[in-house]
Amino acid sequence: MDETLKDLTTQSYAQGFVTDVEQEFVPKGLNEEIIRTISRIKDEPQWLLDFRLDAFRKWQKMTQPDWGHLKLPPIDYQDIIYYAAPKKDKDRPKEIDPALMETFEKLGIPVGEREYLAGVKDRREVAVDAVFDSVSVSTTFRKTLSEKGIIFCSFSEAVHEHPDLVRKYLASVVPAGDNFFAALNSAVFSDGSFCYVPKGVECPMDLSSYFRINASGTGQFERTLIIADEGSRLSYMEGCTAPMRDENQLHAAVVEIIVEKDADVKYSTVQNWYPGDAQGRGGILNLVTKRGICRGSGAHLSWTQVETGSAITWKYPSTILKGDNSSSEFYSVALTNNWQQADTGTKMIHLGRNTRSRIISKGISAGHSENSYRGLVRIAPGADGARNYSQCDSLLIGSNCGAHTFPVIRNANPAATVEHEATTSRISEDKLFYCGQRGIPEEDAVGLIVNGYAQEVLQRLPMEFAIEARKLLQVSLEGSIG
Amino acid sequence: MSDILLEIHDLHANVEGKEILKGVDLVIREGEVHAVMGPNGAGKSTLSAVLTGNPRYQVTSGSIRFRGEDLLALKPEERAWKGIFLSFQYPVEIPGVSITNFMKAALNAKRKAVGKGELSPAEYLSLMKEKMAFVGMGREFAKREVNVGFSGGEKKRNEVFQMAMLDPVLSILDETDSGMDVDALKTVAQGVNSLRSPEKSFIVITHYKRLLDYIVPDIVHVLKDGRIVKTAGRELVDQIENGGYASIG
Numbered sequence: 001m002d003e004t005l006k007d008l009t010t011q012s013y014a015q016g017f018v019t020d021v022e023q024e025f026v027p028k029g030l031n032e033e034i035i036r037t038i039s040r041i042k043d044e045p046q047w048l049l050d051f052r053l054d055a056f057r058k059w060q061k062m063t064q065p066d067w068g069h070l071k072l073p074p075i076d077y078q079d080i081i082y083y084a085a086p087k088k089d090k091d092r093p094k095e096i097d098p099a100l101m102e103t104f105e106k107l108g109i110p111v112g113e114r115e116y117l118a119g120v121k122d123r124r125e126v127a128v129d130a131v132f133d134s135v136s137v138s139t140t141f142r143k144t145l146s147e148k149g150i151i152f153c154s155f156s157e158a159v160h161e162h163p164d165l166v167r168k169y170l171a172s173v174v175p176a177g178d179n180f181f182a183a184l185n186s187a188v189f190s191d192g193s194f195c196y197v198p199k200g201v202e203c204p205m206d207l208s209s210y211f212r213i214n215a216s217g218t219g220q221f222e223r224t225l226i227i228a229d230e231g232s233r234l235s236y237m238e239g240c241t242a243p244m245r246d247e248n249q250l251h252a253a254v255v256e257i258i259v260e261k262d263a264d265v266k267y268s269t270v271q272n273w274y275p276g277d278a279q280g281r282g283g284i285l286n287l288v289t290k291r292g293i294c295r296g297s298g299a300h301l302s303w304t305q306v307e308t309g310s311a312i313t314w315k316y317p318s319t320i321l322k323g324d325n326s327s328s329e330f331y332s333v334a335l336t337n338n339w340q341q342a343d344t345g346t347k348m349i350h351l352g353r354n355t356r357s358r359i360i361s362k363g364i365s366a367g368h369s370e371n372s373y374r375g376l377v378r379i380a381p382g383a384d385g386a387r388n389y390s391q392c393d394s395l396l397i398g399s400n401c402g403a404h405t406f407p408v409i410r411n412a413n414p415a416a417t418v419e420h421e422a423t424t425s426r427i428s429e430d431k432l433f434y435c436g437q438r439g440i441p442e443e444d445a446v447g448l449i450v451n452g453y454a455q456e457v458l459q460r461l462p463m464e465f466a467i468e469a470r471k472l473l474q475v476s477l478e479g480s481i482g
Numbered sequence: 483m484s485d486i487l488l489e490i491h492d493l494h495a496n497v498e499g500k501e502i503l504k505g506v507d508l509v510i511r512e513g514e515v516h517a518v519m520g521p522n523g524a525g526k527s528t529l530s531a532v533l534t535g536n537p538r539y540q541v542t543s544g545s546i547r548f549r550g551e552d553l554l555a556l557k558p559e560e561r562a563w564k565g566i567f568l569s570f571q572y573p574v575e576i577p578g579v580s581i582t583n584f585m586k587a588a589l590n591a592k593r594k595a596v597g598k599g600e601l602s603p604a605e606y607l608s609l610m611k612e613k614m615a616f617v618g619m620g621r622e623f624a625k626r627e628v629n630v631g632f633s634g635g636e637k638k639r640n641e642v643f644q645m646a647m648l649d650p651v652l653s654i655l656d657e658t659d660s661g662m663d664v665d666a667l668k669t670v671a672q673g674v675n676s677l678r679s680p681e682k683s684f685i686v687i688t689h690y691k692r693l694l695d696y697i698v699p700d701i702v703h704v705l706k707d708g709r710i711v712k713t714a715g716r717e718l719v720d721q722i723e724n725g726g727y728a729s730i731g
Contacts, residue, residue: 428574431574433537434570434574435576435588436559437535437558437559437562437567437568438584438585438587438644438648439562439563439588440588440591442559444587448579448587449576451578453577455578455579
């Protein structure tokens with residue numbers, strides 16, 4: 001009976017498998033020696049080791065934040081392995097293990113550059129940086145991109161090949177001591193993606209990072225740095241999955257985005273970390289810091305996120321609107337089911353004149369989950385003519401879940417305009433009956449209604465991503481009715 | 483005589499603890515168009531809700547058989563798959579869901595239930611196009627969100643469009659004439675009339691004679707205080723028009 005129940009509740013997470021590869025690990029625990037070991041494995045320059053050690057010392061003085069509307073289980077930071085990487089074949093160190101290739105193919109991530117038949121354009125090309133536990137295993141289309149001067153590679157490679165850029169921009173948006181989890185990441189981060197788009201260049205394809213946790217007992221601490229130089233354009237996508245396990249695994253990432261004058265960056269996330277089972281066992285603790293800065297005038301940064309995974313999500317993709325006339329949007333769908341908890345939202349910091357921001361947040365809570373929107377709109381004294389519009393909607397399914405909103409507005413400029421709207425609703429019996437009368441069973445009807453509710457956000461995603469997100473919303477709602 | 487499609491026997495039903503239907507008997511044969519008329523509060527809409535399995539209504543006694551099968555044991559979607567369709571008096575809005583996607587979900591759910599594969603996108607689109615033309619709707623209609631921002635007439639037209647798409651065996655039109663101007667009414671009636679066939683049956687629920695000038699019934703019932711008090715041919719419509727419901731029963 002229990003087995004059947006388990007099958008039923010876990011089969012919907014199709015990405016929950018484990019890849020059997022030989023891996024190397026650093027010893028469990030966190031201290032300066034571990035950090036030096038990670039830095040040594042990656043053959044890093046002294047300045048980067050110093051950066052890590054400085055961050056570690058800051059972290060040691062910090063305490064884990066507890067202001068979120070979350071019941072975070074105690075995390076033993078000495079009981080985590082901070083670096084895990086698939087072993088390389090000594091005879092063929094440049095080749096990717098076929099088991100890894102197979103894993104990413106199975107996840108639908110094209111890690112090889114497929115040849116497309118002339119005239120067949122059914123799928124747009126997407127360049128991928130695929131990260132497996134602590135290392136990047138493949139970055140595609142690098143040559144095509146480099147012809148335009150675009151750098152797209154793993155963070156580790158960027159440290160060696162473009163040290164000036166990394167040194168200039170690393171921690172320029174999220175300082176090492178910004179918060180507890182960012183400090184932890186700065187001390188132990190292993191790999192991630194690096195991207196630089198030069199002046200005036202429009203990136204010819206979508207770029208993406210795909211993060212896969214595989215090894216047990218580990219955490220993933222990746223670092224992404226994106227720089228869009230003056231007048232450039234870029235669409236970036238990020239996806240992630242992990243195996244099903246009964247214990248929690250930590251994911252503490254940092255993403256920094258620098259958008260220069262008149263540049264345009266669109267950053268899309270479909271977060272599908274393992275959410276834990278129907279009883280709330282296991283799942284990823286997703287505690288991440290994502291922040292961008294619109295440095296120059298007319299810069300534009302758009303965040304779109306669809307959050308369906310993780311046992312706990314603590315995440316606030318934010319924008320500092322420094323340049324005059326710069327603008328940013330935050331479009332979010334966060335769905336929690338079973339015992340999941342999400343505390344997510346954004347910060348829009350208006351410093352420049354005539355800066356504009358727009359926040360559209362759609363929370364969906366089902367089962368026994370708790371779902372919170374937390375946002376800050378801050379208008380600095382000098383931000384004349386700044387405008388913000390925020391809309392926070394919550395949708396409840398069933399009577400055992402919670403939806404909360406914590407919007408904060410700090411406006412120090414009387415010439416600014418700030419608008420906030422919020423709604424809370426349930427999926428009404430009338431809607432379900434209308435769908436049922438047309439032959440749509442209840443579970444499908446809920447999926448349809450939720451997709452419609454989230455449509456305003458989903459339509460912002462690149463097309464293939466939107467299709468995936470729709471399916472994910474449907475799958476994540478399984479078992480929420482009845 | 484053709485086969486019996488629907489057989490209601492001594493049906494009693496409550497809403498919010500109050501008895502609305504107090505012993506309804508009704509037999510509908512294949513190919514027949516029945517009008518159910520009656521004053522406000524007589525139980526007309528309750529009858530349509532109970533026939534389609536609306537969970538807000540409780541059947542306390544009696545039976546409904548559809549092609550001999552116990553309808554009350556089936557969920558709303560299962561009744562829909564058997565070919566029962568309700569044109570709602572107050573169609574519900576589903577924000578963010580296009581008519582195209584809504585009908586695709588409905589049609590494919592039904593096809594799956596009867597063991598057929600999904601329609602190909604091309605097949606589906608050509609069916610949409612045909613049925614939209616059938617109720618006189620422009621191309622942009624397909625992209626609109628289900629009933630969101632629709633006028634009263636558009637909502638009813640949308641109901642008849644869905645009816646045409648799903649090709650039901652028994653269609654129940656609940657106060658389809660309310661909130662409609664004469665032109666919209668004519669279009670809708672034309673749509674319904676062209677769906678009439680020796681296999682398909684209709685229950686037209688209405689307060690007024692107006693709709694029945696366009697959809698001419700075979701049999702007319704008067705429902706009063708939860709019971710059918712009179713059943714006759716179409717001449718009953720004129721009797722009600724002249725003497726009011728007070729003259730019946």
